Amino acid sequence: MTATLTEPPIATKPTSAPVRERRGRGGATRALWVLPPLVLAAGFFLYPLALVVKQSFVDKNENVGLDVWRDVLNSPSFGDALWNTVKIAVLSTLGCLVVGFFLALVLSFVPFPGSRAVSRIVDTVLAFPSFLIALAFTFLYGTAGVVNAAADKLGLGEPLVGFLYSPWCVVLAEITFYTPFVMRPLLAAFALVPRERLDVAASLGAGPLRVIRQVLLPEAWPALAAGGSLTLLLTLNEFGIVLFIGAKDVTTLPMLVHAKGAVTFDYPGACVVAVVEVALSLTLYTVYRFVFSRTGAGRAGLVA
Amino acid sequence: MLVWSRSGRALVWALFALVFAPLVLAPLAILGIAAFAGDWNSVLPASWTSENIREATAGTNYDSLVVSIETALGASLIAIVVGTWAAIAARGAPRFVRRLTDAVFHLPVAVPSVVVGLGMLVAFSDGPILLNGTKWIVIAAHAVLVVTFAYSTVSAGLDRTDAAFAEVAASLGASPARVLLRVRLPMLLPSITAAASLAIALSMGEVGATIMVYPAEWRTLPVSIFTLTDRGKVLLGSAVTVVLLVATLVVLMVVGLLKGRVEERRRRR
Amino acid sequence: MTAPAIERTASAVASAAPTESAIGIQDLTVRYGSVTALEGLTLEVARGETVALLGPSGSGKSTALKAVAGFLRPAEGRITLAGRDVTYEPPNKRGIGVVVQNYALFPHMRVADNVAFGLRARRVPRAEVGRRVTEALDMVGMAGYARRYPRELSGGQQQRVAIARALAIRPPVLLLDEPLSALDATLRADLLGELQRLRGELPDVAIMYVTHDQTEALALADRIAVMRDARLVDLDATDRLYRRPPSEFTASFLGAANLLDARVLADCTAGDDAVRVAVGGLTVAADPTGAFAEGTRALLVARPHTLGVAEVDRADTLPARLVATQWRGADYRLTCVLEGDVEREIRIDVTDLAAVPALGERLGVALPAEPCVLVPAGAGG
Numbered sequence: 001m002t003a004t005l006t007e008p009p010i011a012t013k014p015t016s017a018p019v020r021e022r023r024g025r026g027g028a029t030r031a032l033w034v035l036p037p038l039v040l041a042a043g044f045f046l047y048p049l050a051l052v053v054k055q056s057f058v059d060k061n062e063n064v065g066l067d068v069w070r071d072v073l074n075s076p077s078f079g080d081a082l083w084n085t086v087k088i089a090v091l092s093t094l095g096c097l098v099v100g101f102f103l104a105l106v107l108s109f110v111p112f113p114g115s116r117a118v119s120r121i122v123d124t125v126l127a128f129p130s131f132l133i134a135l136a137f138t139f140l141y142g143t144a145g146v147v148n149a150a151a152d153k154l155g156l157g158e159p160l161v162g163f164l165y166s167p168w169c170v171v172l173a174e175i176t177f178y179t180p181f182v183m184r185p186l187l188a189a190f191a192l193v194p195r196e197r198l199d200v201a202a203s204l205g206a207g208p209l210r211v212i213r214q215v216l217l218p219e220a221w222p223a224l225a226a227g228g229s230l231t232l233l234l235t236l237n238e239f240g241i242v243l244f245i246g247a248k249d250v251t252t253l254p255m256l257v258h259a260k261g262a263v264t265f266d267y268p269g270a271c272v273v274a275v276v277e278v279a280l281s282l283t284l285y286t287v288y289r290f291v292f293s294r295t296g297a298g299r300a301g302l303v304a
Numbered sequence: 305m306l307v308w309s310r311s312g313r314a315l316v317w318a319l320f321a322l323v324f325a326p327l328v329l330a331p332l333a334i335l336g337i338a339a340f341a342g343d344w345n346s347v348l349p350a351s352w353t354s355e356n357i358r359e360a361t362a363g364t365n366y367d368s369l370v371v372s373i374e375t376a377l378g379a380s381l382i383a384i385v386v387g388t389w390a391a392i393a394a395r396g397a398p399r400f401v402r403r404l405t406d407a408v409f410h411l412p413v414a415v416p417s418v419v420v421g422l423g424m425l426v427a428f429s430d431g432p433i434l435l436n437g438t439k440w441i442v443i444a445a446h447a448v449l450v451v452t453f454a455y456s457t458v459s460a461g462l463d464r465t466d467a468a469f470a471e472v473a474a475s476l477g478a479s480p481a482r483v484l485l486r487v488r489l490p491m492l493l494p495s496i497t498a499a500a501s502l503a504i505a506l507s508m509g510e511v512g513a514t515i516m517v518y519p520a521e522w523r524t525l526p527v528s529i530f531t532l533t534d535r536g537k538v539l540l541g542s543a544v545t546v547v548l549l550v551a552t553l554v555v556l557m558v559v560g561l562l563k564g565r566v567e568e569r570r571r572r573r
Numbered sequence: 574m575t576a577p578a579i580e581r582t583a584s585a586v587a588s589a590a591p592t593e594s595a596i597g598i599q600d601l602t603v604r605y606g607s608v609t610a611l612e613g614l615t616l617e618v619a620r621g622e623t624v625a626l627l628g629p630s631g632s633g634k635s636t637a638l639k640a641v642a643g644f645l646r647p648a649e650g651r652i653t654l655a656g657r658d659v660t661y662e663p664p665n666k667r668g669i670g671v672v673v674q675n676y677a678l679f680p681h682m683r684v685a686d687n688v689a690f691g692l693r694a695r696r697v698p699r700a701e702v703g704r705r706v707t708e709a710l711d712m713v714g715m716a717g718y719a720r721r722y723p724r725e726l727s728g729g730q731q732q733r734v735a736i737a738r739a740l741a742i743r744p745p746v747l748l749l750d751e752p753l754s755a756l757d758a759t760l761r762a763d764l765l766g767e768l769q770r771l772r773g774e775l776p777d778v779a780i781m782y783v784t785h786d787q788t789e790a791l792a793l794a795d796r797i798a799v800m801r802d803a804r805l806v807d808l809d810a811t812d813r814l815y816r817r818p819p820s821e822f823t824a825s826f827l828g829a830a831n832l833l834d835a836r837v838l839a840d841c842t843a844g845d846d847a848v849r850v851a852v853g854g855l856t857v858a859a860d861p862t863g864a865f866a867e868g869t870r871a872l873l874v875a876r877p878h879t880l881g882v883a884e885v886d887r888a889d890t891l892p893a894r895l896v897a898t899q900w901r902g903a904d905y906r907l908t909c910v911l912e913g914d915v916e917r918e919i920r921i922d923v924t925d926l927a928a929v930p931a932l933g934e935r936l937g938v939a940l941p942a943e944p945c946v947l948v949p950a951g952a953g954g
Binding site: 042044045049051052055102105106109110122125129130132133135136146149150195198199202208212258261262277281282 | 305306307308312313316317319320323324327328329330331332334335337338344345346347386387389390393394396397398401402404405408409410411412413414415416417418419420421422423424425426427428444447448451501502505506508509510511512515516526529530533534538541542545548549552
Binding site for chain 2: 661663664
């Protein structure tokens, strides 16, 4: 950024440019420039979404009504999926918040040789596909996996029978994958806390726990809220991890959409589940945007 | 500055290692090991082989790799153009148009990828635009998923750059087109390349929307990996995953080099 | 204010028996990796005494303070508080009041909660917390601001709150790290007066005051420790250090003295009066701060306000050329270049421009009637 700012960006020949005064034309022309991308977004994103909603009210025999909704909502697989989705997302988010807070705290305030490398690794994980974690977990926690084999060698038996196919494994995998999403905004927030504030707090007699509770946590709330709600949103929508672990009993809403839409080609049913899922995450997203616009933290730190 | 005693610090670091190693390091390391494992039934593989890596870069897997790279580049290019255009145009637009653009371009992050895929299937399986069964439905789905990151990264970049530069250029008599090409876009180059890198990385690993819409002859690498692991070929699947990661890093490095070239050329001018 | 300070110096120094030592620093060395930030500092601060650590940035003065506060772990040496070894004790067990340059107030707490922080950390009973918060805020004249948040206060007010917060725990030792540097000139002067008043109200507190500003050091300190390049250069009572600086560095850093090249004309030791030295073409009397052999090169210390301007060819003056004049309100500061083998720039403060020639003209520099202090050339520099 600085490199671009320091060089003169207007080193072109201004005299050769035809002098045109466009300032007076006002907002109407300038608003027109937004139209092409907006039309594309409408055509390829909003229009399909609208069709999904419409399709959910049309059954396979082209009858319009609430029949598909009634069928899907009454099916036990839907209730299970909804409950699993919410349960896994909430537990994963809580785990990410706890683990992410601890890791960010240590990286920021108890740094060690190599902590920069650790931050780099964390940044890299952000760009990885999530299914990678699930694949690794099959080697680690599978019945014939490394953990069981190691425990067996140590004479501890095989402690992880069935763990891979339990919701807990999905939760652990999502914590692994999404913890960086909590850490990024936290690290940014902690970087803004002057070290003197912690020093002075200690000199006033506060131990580490009191400093964390009374000096650092209040600074971290906005970042925790922003990172936490984004993580909740992403874990609600997570698909790759659940798909790759492939536990038969752990079905979530995105898995149900996939099963109905791409496996059994029940488009109307898939659309009903999709509408529920979108409604759920949109509600959350609105909350997230609200938190974000109030604090200004989070998104910029996550994306840029 | 937070934990003062040496023993306390050692304790904190030990706890850090205890959390970090199994949670982050172990999964990454295990994939690398699996990619080169010949036979693995105990703590460590019984034998090593490069056969899996060879197979992962040949035949259908090679085809999938090419498909993945083409999809990522195509979708990212579309997303960057549309996202950058929208971000810059929204700046000059009246307030409510700007907020509308903001909302529309941020929305895809809140919609599950499988739903984006489902929408594509529902909308483009018949009617005026028939994309289902072609590679374009995959590319379109990817573009929709990553455009939000392109838009918000470039918007953040615009927030950081000083509007005064463009105003000074305009006051010197530069036309809006010249201001855009010679001042605003070059100043946004870091944001645009950052957005491109992110878009490429996300697209290369995308699985949710792709698995909904992909036609048989346009199978991306993540879908291939899923097919392999679903059939129990987990070691080969790991090898293909490693190939995917390496390919992603290579593409990102090329993007970084291109950015360096552009900046170099501008400096010489 | 300076006069009583000097009187107190005498008593404080006289009563600085070992039992009265509030801060003891022995051979303290602090390193950051391969960089030595502080080298072998030894310093005692007595109960009720104010010692200023004065020096340019990077001289190690803040490092010394941070080590005493416990924020840094020394590589070597020992730190004691009232005789108790605290070298490796964490800061929260030391019971020291610390005030830093950027106030470091807790932004999400009201003023009263900021001040109460240390008391609550010590589990002082609730009723007493309120009383002591009021007392501390009263001391710095901020009692009316207890319900405010730090962001609603000016820089000077924030620093007062920071001082109140440090005082609320009633520390026997107060460390002030450049407390006025972040303030503008007017506020700095106000708060300096406030600190002088507080000093009088806290007769038993030992204060270590880190600053790069000689005005603050002169106004507040009983003794000044001059630091440079991670080392202690000179340490003495404030007025003695100002009047008879023992080194070239201290002479120029404390009071911005002019240093004139001189040659000693007779063997002498510290305390001899009227030693003859040659300056330019003149022979004048000097006051040596140490032993000098005949023929040694030395430096004559002359403060800008003690020099005068005369006609250029007067016999008892040094010829020079005027290169700049700066009006400073109370006086004019003239910058001249002495004629001679080495062109040395000197500064002269005059209240009247009548006798001063035009820029670029020659003039005569009149040395003070009193003998100037003689310091070794190159020592400490």
